[in-house]
Amino acid sequence: MTTPPAGPPAADERLRRWRMVLGADAAESAGHTLTGRDVPMDGALTALYGGGKKPGGRGGGDRSAGLGASAPSVARWLGDIRTYFPSSVVQVMQRDAIDRLGLSALLLEPEMLEAVEPDVHLVGTLISLNKAMPETTKETARAVVRKVVDDLEKRLASRTRATLTGALDRSARIGAPPHRDIDWDRTIRANLKNYLPEHGTVVPERLIGYGRANRAVRKDVILCIDQSGSMAASVVHASVFGAVLASMRTLTTRLVVFDTAVADLTDQLDDPVDVLFGTRLGGGTDINRALAYCQSKITRPADTVVVLISDLYEGGIRDEMLKRAAAMKASGVQFVTLLALSDEGAPAYDREHAAALGALGAPAFACTPDLFPEVMAAAIEKRPLPIPATT
Numbered sequence: 001m002t003t004p005p006a007g008p009p010a011a012d013e014r015l016r017r018w019r020m021v022l023g024a025d026a027a028e029s030a031g032h033t034l035t036g037r038d039v040p041m042d043g044a045l046t047a048l049y050g051g052g053k054k055p056g057g058r059g060g061g062d063r064s065a066g067l068g069a070s071a072p073s074v075a076r077w078l079g080d081i082r083t084y085f086p087s088s089v090v091q092v093m094q095r096d097a098i099d100r101l102g103l104s105a106l107l108l109e110p111e112m113l114e115a116v117e118p119d120v121h122l123v124g125t126l127i128s129l130n131k132a133m134p135e136t137t138k139e140t141a142r143a144v145v146r147k148v149v150d151d152l153e154k155r156l157a158s159r160t161r162a163t164l165t166g167a168l169d170r171s172a173r174i175g176a177p178p179h180r181d182i183d184w185d186r187t188i189r190a191n192l193k194n195y196l197p198e199h200g201t202v203v204p205e206r207l208i209g210y211g212r213a214n215r216a217v218r219k220d221v222i223l224c225i226d227q228s229g230s231m232a233a234s235v236v237h238a239s240v241f242g243a244v245l246a247s248m249r250t251l252t253t254r255l256v257v258f259d260t261a262v263a264d265l266t267d268q269l270d271d272p273v274d275v276l277f278g279t280r281l282g283g284g285t286d287i288n289r290a291l292a293y294c295q296s297k298i299t300r301p302a303d304t305v306v307v308l309i310s311d312l313y314e315g316g317i318r319d320e321m322l323k324r325a326a327a328m329k330a331s332g333v334q335f336v337t338l339l340a341l342s343d344e345g346a347p348a349y350d351r352e353h354a355a356a357l358g359a360l361g362a363p364a365f366a367c368t369p370d371l372f373p374e375v376m377a378a379a380i381e382k383r384p385l386p387i388p389a390t391t
Helices: 010-022 024-030 038-049 071-084 087-101 104-108 110-115 120-128 135-171 184-190 229-246 272-277 287-296 318-331 351-359 372-381
Strands: 219-226 251-258 262-264 304-309 334-341 364-367
Touching (some): 038 087, 110 135, 120 272, 135 372, 219 229, 229 334, 251 287, 262 287, 318 351
Parallel strands (some): 219 251, 219 304, 304 334, 334 364
Antiparallel strands (some): 251 262
């Protein structure tokens, strides 16, 4: 009986991995020659991380592959990395390519968009390039954005509706309801301590009503979103959540985006893709102006939730911003401050402003998309927010 040949020794595998990490310049010192699939994989990595030419011939160093300045070469490179690397790695490499090699302009080419692995960060890049995008590319770009948005909705919509419907029903069980809306079972249980044995009855000091949530709007929600470039992923997620909230008959939802100007995109909430293409990522920040607009739209303070999504770098009037937040809180508005609405955690943010808002009872924290329904449910029910321990 013959023994099958053993696989590559552990030492050889370590050399192979170091050679892939260090690149072609380390071929001689690593003492390992790449073969098979390792060769094109190394080429794809060298094109991005090899320190070679940037698009248009920029950059330096002798070790050069580069992606070139044409969309077809980028599209081929994107096809290569999708062949050789898992999706999670592909997304990281795409983001690195955009940042390191200045590929933003090449995202304007349809061939490249068709080859790309769509994710939230790519959507942010496309939205930031929206105004410069030629008409021949916009349809392809919308298809890429649509795929990401649809995937997010599938992941988030059902749980969000279920969580918020329960919160709305609970918060709508109010005292002193109309006679036809009294929930007698809950009312009796809540007043058992008031049982009078000599009369064989319960005195209902507190009446509990049915929510009747299917008949009336119970809460107003205003999403106020900073559209500066650092907030791109948050804008994408907030647009999806805005569309989900707008689909619930028991909520009225308003979506406001801002930089130094304010845009109300509420009339586009039936389609988050339209919302995203209505934003203009980048530019300055005037939170005070945005809050002033939101404040002007509040008609039922005690039944309103305002969600400010921003890194809090204020380019407007700081003291006025804080006064507006304090005034909304004092009027009964549930004011929520999210430093980010994304999976990446908190970006850089203005810690002084965050502390000031926290002192007003509106603690600022980063929120993942999975946590957002719980945050909204707590705000609707006027109970403490589920702030992550790492914040």
